[in-house]
Amino acid sequence: MAGLYLHIPxxxxxxxxxxxxxxxxxxxxxxxxxxxLQELDYRTDKGNGLFPCSRQRSGGTLTENERFSTIYFGGGTPSSLGTPQLDSLVNGIRERIDMSCVEEWTMECNPDDITPELAEWIGRSPINRISMGAQTFSDERLRWLCRRHTSRQVEEAVSLLRKNGIDNISIDLMFGFPSETLEEWEEDIDAAVALRPEHISAYSLMYEEDTPLFRMLEQGKVTEVDEELSRKMYETLVRRLKESGYIHYEISNFCLPSRQSRHNSSYWNQVSYLGLGAAAHSYNGRRRWWNVSDVKGYLRLIHDEVPAENGIGGECEDIDSTTRYNDIITTALRTSSGISLNSLTDGQREYLLLQSERHLKNGTLAMDDGRLHLTESGIFISDDIMSDLIFIEE
Ligand code: SF4
Structure with missing residues (x-):
């Protein structure tokens, strides 16, 4: 089944x-x-950009592969939309797609947006999973990151959501802040676990180009955390969360039993998804396309005819067999279940096994039931392993 993603930038x-x-x-x-919503119309029945997941297209006789099983409001900050806009969006989607197979509907929220009114609205809506960017429970680091909330607001938001019946909450954490100690990171992990979210995602602080943080690094105002400490922080994360009952199911993702993010899991398993809105990406197994990363440009271009299997703004990429193989390496290998050798062609399987030999011998990769996966020691050098396994055309 497919996923529907809406970008709220x-x-x-x-x-x-x-x-x-x-x-x-x-x-x-x-x-x-x-x-x-206009793009959803175009991409499904009413326009020429048929995505194989729509209600009226085949008179209600869609096959399993033609239905959405997950919906995800990502951003940006979807919770910055007021409830009238959220109502329009949710009702508009329900009117347009077959909802019978939708099992998971996630909305990303910033903790400061979760007022009693919004929490009550979420409780009444079909949204059944909330992903919240907590990042850290240190108010000093939150201010430094220019986050708009305090650690107390994260706790209050979780409590408000619980009161309104939301029993599937994910919390995002970050580690590796300049001058952060291992003890401070442990305090953050403990604070997150104390809220007992069903899901935790944790990433090391990244210095992305064109961000104020990157400029601070270039100007020597901050220093990256050293590699050894970063590794210890990650090891501590894995150990503490496992001790607290969380399953480590993807390099950066942990969950209580059966609370994996179904939507994100579909990205790691090459499942089709339709992305709507500025900067949203789509994938249907044959092609990937993405919309212009500019709200005003998107609003202008949406009035033109939306081209089939092409981004608004014209960007797309055909998925040939090499791209597909490399996608599998860089996504499925991140998961604890790894790569199914059956999902590969004979030639790809042969190439993968040849490239894996050294890693299988040194214990950073393992093979179980026809699935190749990273071992605990392999996770720490996953980037190096993936670059050995991908196929680069000469
Ligand atoms: S990290 Fe901050 S700036 Fe980026 S999307 Fe989230 S709220 Fe917006």
Missing amino acids: FCASRCIYCGFYSTTGLNLQEDYVRAV
Whole structure:
């Protein structure tokens, strides 16, 4: 089954580390919601850009591969939309797609947006999973990152969501801040675990080009955490979360039993997805396309005919067999279940086994039931292993 992704590229202010596209022009939100629903029409039944996942297309006789099983509102900050806009979006989607197979509907939220009113709205809506950017429980680091919330607001947001019946909450954490100690990181992990979220994602602080943080690094105002400490922080994360009952199911993702992110798992398993909105990406197994990363440009171009299997703004890429193989290496290998050799052609399987030999011998890769996966020691050098396994055309 497929996934539906809606990109909501609005943020009340920008965090210093963020490399994602978003705008602080919140006055465009109403037009944007209308445009996204228009794109959904175009991409499915009403336009010429048929994505194989729509309600009316085959008179209600869609096959399993033609239905959405997950919906994801990502950003940006989807929770920055007011409840009237969220209502329009949710109702607009329900009117347009077959909802019978949708099992998971996630919305990314910033903790400061979770007011009693919004939590109550979420509780009434079909959204059944919340992904919240906590990042750290140190108010000093939150201020430094230019996050708009405090650690107390994260706790209050979780409590409000629980009160309104949300039983699937994911929390994002970051580690490796300049001058952060291992003890401080352990305090963050403990604070997150104390809230008992069903899911935790944790990433080391990245210095993305064109961000204020990157400029600070270039100007020598901050120093990256050293590799050894970063590795210890990651090891501590894995150990502490496992001790607390979380399953380590992807390099950066942990969950309580059966609470994997179904939507994100589909990206790692080459499942089709339709992305709507500025900067959103889509994939249907044969092709990948992505929309222009500019809200005003998107609002202007949405009035033109939306081309089939092509981004608004014209960007796309055909997926040949080499691209598909390399996608599998860089996504499926991140998961604890790894790569199924059956998903590869004979030639790809042969190439993969040849390239894996050294890593299988030194114990950084292992093979179980026809699946090649990273071992615990392999996770720490996953980038190096992946670059050995991918296929580079001469
Ligand atoms: S709120 Fe999220 S998307 Fe917006 S700037 Fe901060 S990290 Fe980026």
